[in-house]
Amino acid sequence: MKSHVFRPLLVVIGLVVIVLIIRVFYVPKDFGIHERGYMYGWYREGNIEEWKTQVKVKYQGKEYCSGCHADKVQTIDKTPHAVIQCENCHGPANDAIADHPSEQRPKLTIDKTRGQCLRCHSKLHYPSSGRDKIRGIDPDKHNPDIECVMCHNPHKPSLEGLK
């Protein structure tokens, strides 16, 4: 059989076969249709484990900090600021810091900016939200040029804390 169709057809069949062969080697064994069928369950199962194990936990929480800084945590626990996690101001206590020996450990970058305090204490009259119940200031009128930490100790925020 000699036809003008036959030779290009061989090329097409050849390409399909090559793609199928590559597919066998390229697609991992755990890639396939899982629990929820074709529409929702088509994925590489091993990726679940990758998300669980390869991503590092950075935020540790207050209890982790109190392991070494129990005094600071106790002070702040007596104030309304007790609800704030240490790392919200001090930055995440991630492995990059924890892995160092204590004498070479890099310092956490503390956010002492005015904006950090204004997140909650810029007075916004928003009924139907918790914001209304927080004591706040007008940032344009209340000592606009200086950082809050000049007068207020964040660990003991009332002005009596300065004494």
Next chain:
Amino acid sequence: MNRRDFLKNTVKGVAGLGISAAAIEFLNPKDILANINKDTAKVRWAFLVNTYKCVGCGFCVKACKQENEIPYDANVTRTWVERYVITKDGKRYADTPKGARDGFITTKIEMGKDKFQEVKDEDIQKAFFVPKLCNQCENPPCVQVCPVGATYQAPDGVVLVDRTWCIGCGYCIMGCPYGVRFFHPKYHTAEKCNFCYHRITKGLKTACVQACPFGARQIGNIKDPNDPITKIILTERVGILKEEFGTKPQVFYIGLDREVK
């Protein structure tokens, strides 16, 4: 063999070669039936947001960005907080400057680039904050439209993105009715909240839940009847976003309002 037969056979042959082994496997009706309602998982992660408690401090957004390494200054976030201000004459304003990464520190409402709207205290009827994140839908459209199986739902209900398989086509970003997806500026793959999968599977809370000082955010296992959030979802009046889409979101809201879209 005439030309008609030749072409017919050729088409059949090529079509046959083109079907992958997986596709043949799928067409087996026994397997399909076995897969329907095979919901044996013991864990189904769900999220509960209390909009009354949220003060718009944005610590959740900041923590999320740091925990999940979303470039801090890029205008993309896995979770964000929206501000809604409704005035007495019925006008509705909403904004989320930089996703509320730095919180809400001014009464001025962002109405577009460098355009701000000032609302007087006495004109405010109601005003509140609504934290948003991926809804981890039970029927996720993003998973349905992904052509390569890179975005998928884990057996515990969390929708994850396989960064090694994502081809960056953006179908999932277009398919999501909630607009919670974006491209990761560094990896150039589809990115979204995954309930801090690396934390919840180790028994920790998500970064945003931990960073929230006011308990406005909570996460739990909705399959466990003793879980505090399951109790609330089952016994209190909670809402979900865009119910009409039928995606069955697993992020529930206390104090949702019709103004919230």
